[in-house]
Amino acid sequence: MTQKSPLETELKLRIPATAPYGPLLAALGFQPTSPAQPESSVLWDRQDELRAKESALRVRRYAGQTRLTWKGPKVPDALLKIRPELETGVEDGAALEGILRALGFEPVMAMEKVRAVWSRAELVACLDETPFGCYLELEGDPQAIRGAMEGLGLAPDRAEPRSYPELYRAHGLGGLTQAR
Numbered sequence: 001m002t003q004k005s006p007l008e009t010e011l012k013l014r015i016p017a018t019a020p021y022g023p024l025l026a027a028l029g030f031q032p033t034s035p036a037q038p039e040s041s042v043l044w045d046r047q048d049e050l051r052a053k054e055s056a057l058r059v060r061r062y063a064g065q066t067r068l069t070w071k072g073p074k075v076p077d078a079l080l081k082i083r084p085e086l087e088t089g090v091e092d093g094a095a096l097e098g099i100l101r102a103l104g105f106e107p108v109m110a111m112e113k114v115r116a117v118w119s120r121a122e123l124v125a126c127l128d129e130t131p132f133g134c135y136l137e138l139e140g141d142p143q144a145i146r147g148a149m150e151g152l153g154l155a156p157d158r159a160e161p162r163s164y165p166e167l168y169r170a171h172g173l174g175g176l177t178q179a180r
Helices: 021-027 093-102 142-151 164-170
Strands: 007-015 031-045 056-062 065-071 081-090 106-120 123-130 133-140
Touching (some): 021 031, 123 142, 133 142
Antiparallel strands (some): 031 106, 065 081
16 A cells, blocks of 8 residues: 655646546557546534634545645645645544544635546646636645646646635635535
């Protein structure tokens, strides 16, 4: 089993549509690992304490799994988004939510998108369809990210520095009416 680095390194790129990128990713050696399907994520916080620390606690449901993720503050970088990340699978999502509530956490934002996942040895590529546009996320080795971006013909001006929560807020979305 490969140990994931506790530091997440990724680049989010704005794209006009996701469909053309499957064949392009395949040409660069990526293999599909999860077909396009709905993903729901809920951010949890306790009296805005995590957000004040530029951190996040997320419960994600995707591909029949529930995962809990903590993300720490961003590390400065001109192009890439780099931040500490710890993630684990959760057997019982309802029990997890009960534990979070017992610890004083409350759901603060819900997000929905459709995601397809592709991968190769040093990179994961996610094709995302959101209510405000389509994105390609590349996660892994910084040099491999830059190489894949170039191989896909995507210029640095397509980079989206904002996180999905920031984009949801900017578009007036993410209300808890979507939360489970």
